[in-house]
Amino acid sequence: DTAVSQTPKYLVTQMGNDKSIKCEQNLGHDTMYWYKQDSKKFLKIMFSYNNKELIINETVPNRFSPKSPDKAHLNLHINSLELGDSAVYFCASSQDRGQGANVLTFGAGSRLTVL
Amino acid sequence: AQSVAQPEDQVNVAEGNPLTVKCTYSVSGNPYLFWYVQYPNRGLQFLLKYITGDNLVKGSYGFEAEFNKSQTSFHLKKPSALVSDSALYFCAVRDTDRGSTLGRLYFGRGTQLTVWP
Structure with missing residues (x-):
């Protein structure tokens, strides 16, 4: 019944490795997002996709590559992981119209620790 | 440029x-304005929003917020705090200058609310 689900919940890896985080939403929303929350709890948008099209691409290193195979999924792949990538990554989704427009539904987060 | 300020890192209340x-x-x-709450080790949850209409907006768990255009403020309030309200609260504003529903949401830095018994 989970609305926005992310896997894995925890990820511990070495510098230089490549890793992916997956996200799926079963709400029928058209737009999906990746946010990064740093150790001071600051939230920053990274990417946004609408119906599988990239619409927001913030100043994020190109080691980060989002992929949206369909509008219910938005995955995040990170190459050559660095210490500074350690953070909690949140997936979110929203609908474009109606009462719920502009309201984000967040996943539980994926805590990435780079050693 | 769009921005949000939450001037207090911590709020403590009985x-x-x-x-x-x-x-x-x-x-x-x-502005489109929002409040979200984050409990430990959880994602953010929507509390309430102001888009248009009445300046006083009521949301989940007894929270409300007042939009004040002249002071450019959107303070979150609750008449009687509960210990279970202790959490991290985020204010957010949506970028509307392109008239799109797909604008960015800018978050404040968060305020840790602690309600002590």
């Missing part, structure tokens, strides 16, 4: 007392 968590914003057009 159970049963009223609480206020402050938020001010800066946008180029009309």
Whole structure:
């Protein structure tokens, strides 16, 4: 019944490795997002996709590559992981119209620790 | 440029007392304003929003917020705090200057609310 689900919940890896985080939403929303929350709890948008099209691409290193195979999924792949990538990554989704427009539904987060 | 400020990192209040968590914003057009709450090790949950209409907005768990255009503020309030309200609260504003529903949401830095028994 989970609305926005992310896997894995925890990820511990070495510098230089490549890793992916997956996200799926079963709400029928058209737009999906990746946010990064740093150790001071600051939230920053990274990417946004609408119906599988990239619409927001913030100043994020190109080691980060989002992929949206369909509008219910938005995955995040990170190459050559660095210490500074350690953070909690949140997936979110929203609908474009109606009462719920502009309201984000967040996943539980994926805590990435780079050693 | 759009921005949100939450001037207090921490707010402490006794159970049963009223609480206020402050938020001010800066946008180029009309703002869409939101409050979200984050409990430990969880994702953010939507509390309430202001898009248009009444300046006083009521949301989940007894929270409300007042939109004040002249002061560019959107403070979160609750008449009687509960220990279970202890969490991290985020104010957010949506970029509307392109008239799109797909604008960015800018978050404040968060305010840790602690309600003690």
